[in-house]
Amino acid sequence: MSEDRSIVFRSLREADLPLLTRWLAQAHVREWWGGDEPPPSIEDARAKYLPRMDAASPIRCYIALIDDEPIGFVQSYVVRGCGDGWWEDETDPGAIGIDQFLCDGRRLGQGLGTRVVGAFVQRLLAEPGVTKVQTDPDPANVRAIRCYEKAGFRRLGTVTTPDGPALLMVVEKNPGQAVHDPKQR
Numbered sequence: 001m002s003e004d005r006s007i008v009f010r011s012l013r014e015a016d017l018p019l020l021t022r023w024l025a026q027a028h029v030r031e032w033w034g035g036d037e038p039p040p041s042i043e044d045a046r047a048k049y050l051p052r053m054d055a056a057s058p059i060r061c062y063i064a065l066i067d068d069e070p071i072g073f074v075q076s077y078v079v080r081g082c083g084d085g086w087w088e089d090e091t092d093p094g095a096i097g098i099d100q101f102l103c104d105g106r107r108l109g110q111g112l113g114t115r116v117v118g119a120f121v122q123r124l125l126a127e128p129g130v131t132k133v134q135t136d137p138d139p140a141n142v143r144a145i146r147c148y149e150k151a152g153f154r155r156l157g158t159v160t161t162p163d164g165p166a167l168l169m170v171v172e173k174n175p176g177q178a179v180h181d182p183k184q185r
Contacts, residue, residue, distance in 0.1 A: 007119040012061035017045045023103045064116050074100040085162040094131030117151040125173045136166035
């Protein structure tokens, strides 16, 4: 995938939390990012996302923009040791996980998500020490799976996560290197 310089990622700021809270309450986001929980309040968003704004946090949050217009939210995290039952078998310190959504449901299905994911993955893989980028959509989230595949991810298989079943997908910096197969335990 060629570099998309029209998409910019800026770190999430405290001033973005009201906007992020509104986005997280939208039906197209809640379908995959909220489950049965009520939409987050601004206090919930502060409690969850302010710690992620600390430079020492292993989770990084960004607003994706095109021409200074916010178009979505993206976060990355160090996979190994992330805790709470997530990726306990991961041994690669260079594995980075990602999650994201577009803020405008009317823009779904137009290739914008693929552009955002592709640009973000290129940014991550350009960092020293990053060996692979992984994501874990719900196996029923066909739109997300297609988006990831178009952005270069390949399916590794279904895994069990603290949120339930997920399809583990990966893009490798050096595709010839071995990647942890979740089916091998």
